[in-house]
Amino acid sequence: xxxxxxxxxxxxxxxxxxxxxxxxxxxxxxxxxxxxxxxxxxxxxxxxxxxxxxxxxxxxxxxx
Numbered sequence: 001x002x003x004x005x006x007x008x009x010x011x012x013x014x015x016x017x018x019x020x021x022x023x024x025x026x027x028x029x030x031x032x033x034x035x036x037x038x039x040x041x042x043x044x045x046x047x048x049x050x051x052x053x054x055x056x057x058x059x060x061x062x063x064x
Contacts, residue, residue: 001042001045003045003046003049004049008050008053011046011049011050011053012050014046015043015046015047015050018039018042018043018046019043021039022036022039022040022043025039
């Protein structure tokens with residue numbers, strides 16, 4: 001999936017929605033579902049891209 005093409009706003013929204021969906025699945029006791037692992041991997045990828053973009057646009061915070 002090409003996440004680079006997403007705007008920062010869409011990237012942030014996607015990350016929030018993934019967290020919400022994973023929380024709902026956890027509450028519904030669906031944490032063993034194979035989809036959960038895929039969603040977690042996507043969440044990590046989105047979060048890493050968001051951090052990279054932040055570091056590029058705010059170099060004074062690098063390393064925090």
